[in-house]
Amino acid sequence: MNELDDVKYLCTRRHFLSRSSLGLGAAALATMLNPLPAWAARDPDKDRNGVLGKLHFVPKVRRVIYLFQSGGPSQLDLFDYKPLLKTMNGEELPESVRKGQRLTGMTAHQTSLPLAGSQFGFNRHGQSGAWMSSLLPYTAQVADELCFIKSMHTEAINHDPAITFFQTGSQQTGRPSMGSWISYGLGTDNENLPAFTVLLSRSTDYGQPLYSRLWGNGFLPSLHQGVQFRAGKDPVLYLNDPPGLKSTSRRRMLTYLKDMHRRQHERVMDPEIDSRIAQYEMAYRMQTSVPEMMDLSSEPDYIFDLYGEQARIPGTFAANCLLARRLAERDVKFIQLYHQGWDQHGNLPKDISKLARDTDQPSAALVLDLKQRGLLDDTLVIWGGEFGRTNYSQGKLTMDNYGRDHHPRCFTIWMTGGGVKKGFSYGETDEFGYNIARDPVHVHDFQATLLHLLGVDHERFTYKFQGRRYRLTDVHGEVVEAVLA
Numbered sequence: 001m002n003e004l005d006d007v008k009y010l011c012t013r014r015h016f017l018s019r020s021s022l023g024l025g026a027a028a029l030a031t032m033l034n035p036l037p038a039w040a041a042r043d044p045d046k047d048r049n050g051v052l053g054k055l056h057f058v059p060k061v062r063r064v065i066y067l068f069q070s071g072g073p074s075q076l077d078l079f080d081y082k083p084l085l086k087t088m089n090g091e092e093l094p095e096s097v098r099k100g101q102r103l104t105g106m107t108a109h110q111t112s113l114p115l116a117g118s119q120f121g122f123n124r125h126g127q128s129g130a131w132m133s134s135l136l137p138y139t140a141q142v143a144d145e146l147c148f149i150k151s152m153h154t155e156a157i158n159h160d161p162a163i164t165f166f167q168t169g170s171q172q173t174g175r176p177s178m179g180s181w182i183s184y185g186l187g188t189d190n191e192n193l194p195a196f197t198v199l200l201s202r203s204t205d206y207g208q209p210l211y212s213r214l215w216g217n218g219f220l221p222s223l224h225q226g227v228q229f230r231a232g233k234d235p236v237l238y239l240n241d242p243p244g245l246k247s248t249s250r251r252r253m254l255t256y257l258k259d260m261h262r263r264q265h266e267r268v269m270d271p272e273i274d275s276r277i278a279q280y281e282m283a284y285r286m287q288t289s290v291p292e293m294m295d296l297s298s299e300p301d302y303i304f305d306l307y308g309e310q311a312r313i314p315g316t317f318a319a320n321c322l323l324a325r326r327l328a329e330r331d332v333k334f335i336q337l338y339h340q341g342w343d344q345h346g347n348l349p350k351d352i353s354k355l356a357r358d359t360d361q362p363s364a365a366l367v368l369d370l371k372q373r374g375l376l377d378d379t380l381v382i383w384g385g386e387f388g389r390t391n392y393s394q395g396k397l398t399m400d401n402y403g404r405d406h407h408p409r410c411f412t413i414w415m416t417g418g419g420v421k422k423g424f425s426y427g428e429t430d431e432f433g434y435n436i437a438r439d440p441v442h443v444h445d446f447q448a449t450l451l452h453l454l455g456v457d458h459e460r461f462t463y464k465f466q467g468r469r470y471r472l473t474d475v476h477g478e479v480v481e482a483v484l485a
Contacts, residue, residue: 050187052456059455060419060485061380062189064182065324065335067363068382069355070163071208071342074389074404075412075433077118077352080150081131082433085391086117093392097432104157106345106394107405113392115432116402119349128423135356138364144423145367145376146414147483151427151436154387154408154443159208159343162386162408165443167214169472176218176463178447179334181472183224184217185461186454189331192289194227196334197327199320203358204351207340215336219465226336229323231315235294293326307365310358321362325369328379342385345394346403367416377418380453384413391433410436413446419453421485444477452479 076082093113107113121134126143139146156162161171168175176184179196188195198215215226229235264270296312299322304311310318317339324335339359344351363383370376388411389404410429416422427439448458451472458477462469 050183050185052185052461055186055455056457056460057452057455060378060453061417062378063328063331063333063335064380064382064450064454065328065366066178066337066382067321067324067359067366067384068163068166068336068338069342069359069385070210070338070340071159071344072162072385072387072389072406072411073342073355074118074344074348074352075150075410076116076389076391076404077120077348078133078135078356079131079148079412079414080429080433081122082117082391082429082431084431085115085433088115089117090114090397093432093434097430097434099435101409102157104406107390107392110394113390114397115391116393116397116404119400119402126423128425130423130425133356135353136360138361142364142367142416145371145416146424147416147420147422148412148414148425149427149441149446149480149483150410150412150425150429151438151440152384152388152411152413152443152446153436153440156387157406157408159386159406160211162406163208163210163214166386166446168218169444169447169474173213174218175470176220176224176472177213177215177226178450178472179215179226179336180217180220180224181461182334182451182454184220184463185456186333188333193293193327193330193332195332196224196226196336197332198226198228198336198338199323200228200230200338200340201315201317201320202340203317203355204341206343208343210338210340214338219470220463226334229290229294231319236290289330293330294323296322303369306369308361311362317359318362318365321366322369325366325373325375328370328375329373344389344403345405347401348403349401370417376416380415380417380419380450382413382415382450385411387411407434409434415483419485420483424483426480426483439482441480442476444473445480447473448477449480449483453484 076085091114093115098113102108118133122131123134123140124130125132125140128144130143130146130148132140132143154162154165156165156171164173165171167177169178177196179198183195186195196215200210212228215228217223217225227236296319303322307318307322310316311322313319317337320337324337327335341351341355367376367381370379370381387406387408390407392404393402394405395403410433427441428437429435430437451458451461458471458473458479462471464470
């Protein structure tokens with residue numbers, strides 16, 4: 001391939017328009033029509049502000065910590081108290097409640113849908129009187145800090161599309177993740193750590209698989225993909241220098257590489273080259289910042305007492321919650337935790353008890369730790385999964401055992417921190433816990449509200465790709481004003 005062919009295949013729309021007879025006028029018109037053009041890319045030598053520059057609103061929070069509970073926690077065994085299910089335990093789900101709504105292939109052919117009352121006790125907690133299961137004694141202690149949304153709903157009925165929907169705003173793969181949108185729009189307040197970080201943990205040997213595309217950048221510049229931190233000697237893959245390579249040699253190599261990329265960019269005008277330069281430079285700075293951030297040896301014993309003994313074990317949910325606080329202290333913009341294992345189609349009482357033991361204390365500790373450090377006022381913490389669970393048992397219902405199928409019609413999440421009401425519950429399900437009775441909140445409404453708290457109008461935050469302007473909330477979403485402080 002000669003140089004002319006090279007340019008033909010690599011040149012961008014920006015490059016083509018700038019070289020055409022109408023290039024300047026077309027580019028100027030595109031800028032007026034679309035304030036966030038698809039080719040927008042920051043100079044890696046300049047400050048790392050996001051493309052939004054000036055925010056649409058005064059932000060209520062500076063950062064987000066999302067404690068995603070993969071698998072779909074049972075709201076009926078944790079937050080949504082339904083005594084009628086206990087009274088009618090074993091009786092058939094009335095057709096007048098189900099109303100012919102679709103079921104998954106795992107229960108669609110069950111001849112019976114026996115109602116399953118929770119085996120766990122519920123009590124009111126705090127001045128707010130929030131109902132909470134006996135499975136969550138630590139979370140119950142911070143009930144007055146939490147804002148519950150009990151009327152979440154989604155169209156997705158299976159795990160992968162449902163998780164993808166929450167993370168990207170679409171059930172189809174290929175869209176940018178929420179953290180990538182925020183990194184792209186808002187940039188970072190710490191040039192030595194990524195704006196978007198990811199931590200994974202699990203309680204059991206099974207659980208729905210999680211794919212890196214869930215924290216991928218989609219069609220946004222690759223600089224904005226989530227960076228996964230792992231437990232062990234190499235928390236970020238390929239970050240350390242190969243044996244025998246000195247840091248001075250690494251620095252010299254990056255300088256030469258940067259110069260080569262600059263020349264290539266001047267020739268083909270590919271904005272992804274700028275992203276590549278920025279990633280190399282970030283990786284170099286992370287060689288110092290990441291080991292310091294991951295080192296928990298400086299944390300006092302009382303902190304480990306707060307988060308629980310598992311916080312001393314790398315890779316656990318407790319250790320990741322503590323790392324989330326350390327990342328928040330360092331002004332990382334979007335901190336995503338995934339905890340696997342909440343998919344209890346059978347043996348629910350035993351399995352959910354283990355999941356709750358592993359997550360209850362660290363989740364509450366994170367809230368308290370952020371609060372005592374003054375970080376909760378400008379941090380948004382979110383806890384929840386991709387959908388809820390059915391009020392009937394999947395398979396046989398016995399005195400001490402039951403399972404629950406996927407239920408997208410209604411489920412519960414909680415939030416706390418800057419900009420949201422504390423000690424507050426929004427939305428309500430019917431007495432069977434099957435349908436929403438009032439104040440529904442869709443996934444896109446949740447995403448619009450999150451962006452609003454960060455100072456972003458979800459309808460005005462777009463990215464043009466392949467001739468269409470995309471946004472996190474697609475063409476939907478309303479800010480849930482009632483939960484805003």
